[in-house]
Amino acid sequence: MVQIRKESVPPSPAPSAAPTSADVARLAGVSRATVSYVLNNTSAVRISEATRRRVHDAAEELGYVPHAAARSLRAGHSRMVLMPAPNVPMGPLYSQFINELQWALGRLDYTVVQYGSIGLRGDEAARAWAELRPVAVLVPGGGLGPQGVHVLKRSGARAVVTLGPERVDGAHALLMDHHRVGHSAGAHLLARGRRRVGVVVPREPGLEFFSRPRLEGVRHAARDTDATVAELPLAYTEEDAARLAARWRSLGLDAVFAYNDEYAMLLMRALQDEGIAVPDDTAVVGADDLTLGRLLRPRLSTVHIDLPSGRDLAELVDRVVRDPAGAPEAHEVFGARIVHRESS
């Protein structure tokens, strides 16, 4: 980390008091109500094009910006869609999903804010989100309980949508079950004749929500077979991977589902450095279908994950905001399928 050192810069004049809608009204020669109608794009009131232009010009000249909070206090709700910001690096798959979702919600005139919730847990986080009075809340991962949903709805959120493995009472649910990811990997390895399957569970905090159901999915695939499944804690460091590889032969495993492609790359390198042949001695499967898996030798087998379309999710949010009294909906939105390459 670099220390922040001070350099001198010439001072700039302090800004004058913020312009108000009254200033805009005065300059445009119209009432404050007219300013409000024009700048909030109200279609209920007929206002001439010339007047609209005068108001916009005056607002521009003064640098007037409407106050979203004041507007939402008047309207009783905002156009804000709140999402907790992820605390862990989410990778290109999730970034693309979020971009598409923001774009689609923006077209429907919503504003998306991601809320940093580091150190907040469960219903404590819901109370912090509720203070911003979002009209909709999208919660990826777990942690939001029925009480949190209740707090959000009581505070005016019309749509509460969870993106996770289970329904939460009172909320709409996009069911994203990581169990399927592990099941795809496990079923593939068993079909390839492997019988002693290790499953990497990252030691890094914040990933349990994904890693536990993936492990359970492999266990489920191995149920009623003669195969065994072993849990392998692994930190994302060369050192920890080398330690695991050094005791690999004593573990007696012939396959590993390595949580995702990045952990698979880490472990495969350590196994190869240890003289363990992939896939002859041990088959390796990742997940996420990242480009990097195709760059490895042997090319990495992986589980391809289909996320929901951001546009469909935006439309669901808009539908629920318009009709908040409707029954909570649940949608299965998660696809997982094996991509067989050379490592398994």
Added chain:
Amino acid sequence: MVQIRKESVPPSPAPSAAPTSADVARLAGVSRATVSYVLNNTSAVRISEATRRRVHDAAEELGYVPHAAARSLRAGHSRMVLMPAPNVPMGPLYSQFINELQWALGRLDYTVVQYGSIGLRGDEAARAWAELRPVAVLVPGGGLGPQGVHVLKRSGARAVVTLGPERVDGAHALLMDHHRVGHSAGAHLLARGRRRVGVVVPREPGLEFFSRPRLEGVRHAARDTDATVAELPLAYTEEDAARLAARWRSLGLDAVFAYNDEYAMLLMRALQDEGIAVPDDTAVVGADDLTLGRLLRPRLSTVHIDLPSGRDLAELVDRVVRDPAGAPEAHEVFGARIVHRESS
């Protein structure tokens, strides 16, 4: 992408009207002012521990959450620190910086929101941010001009801090000059005796802000030498990398600075598949010092980047919020140094 299909779920009762501070006051048997003092942690007024407890219990029982917007309207400003959400995947380095920053600002009682600004440009984005009346705005990358700074300050932002290569009039600046990254890579390759240096410039939109100054940094390092520098557009796909590798010999390059470690991995694989030896025929250098570079063979040389400490940045924000009339500060907060491994 998976289609959102509907499953039926039993309806839940519609939430009743949101509780107000008047409801809390009634249940606790105190005035609304007392409720406000207690829930906003005002220290100016002495209130007994028993009364505080009664107010908290009543708020808990009713599920009452204070309205941040109403509070900020009363106070004239919020405790909200707004950052534009990045539109491109930022990788573990940036995630860690953001986490540390959020944690440090949270300890100082600020709330960090990341604002999706897809499709908004420059001062248009500044006006959208201003609507939320943040007390501080942190803008990584470029795009915010002096007019945008002015709009934000007129709307009540006490601290506007840019994290980028240049100062913007009226804003505090954390100078993060990616020129240095390219210069480190270029100087290293020249010191290793290379004379015909290619520089990867990603074709993906949104990365120009980082890639252009990195290219300029390499050019700067080669100035007044007999070395040449060639710009190499490259999309992050196997196909584009293979096309570039296929015409590599005709380019006559003996070194490449590949933008970052991920593009370096992509290009190094394509070069190796084409029979070009790394580093004997062509030296390869990445940037970011990711773990994956150490997993490649040959191990990847890279430029290690030092970001500012999130704690120092949080303290700067808090200092400026408390004393918004102070002269804009500029701090150099970006370190870059070569990590020499086997690929160069």
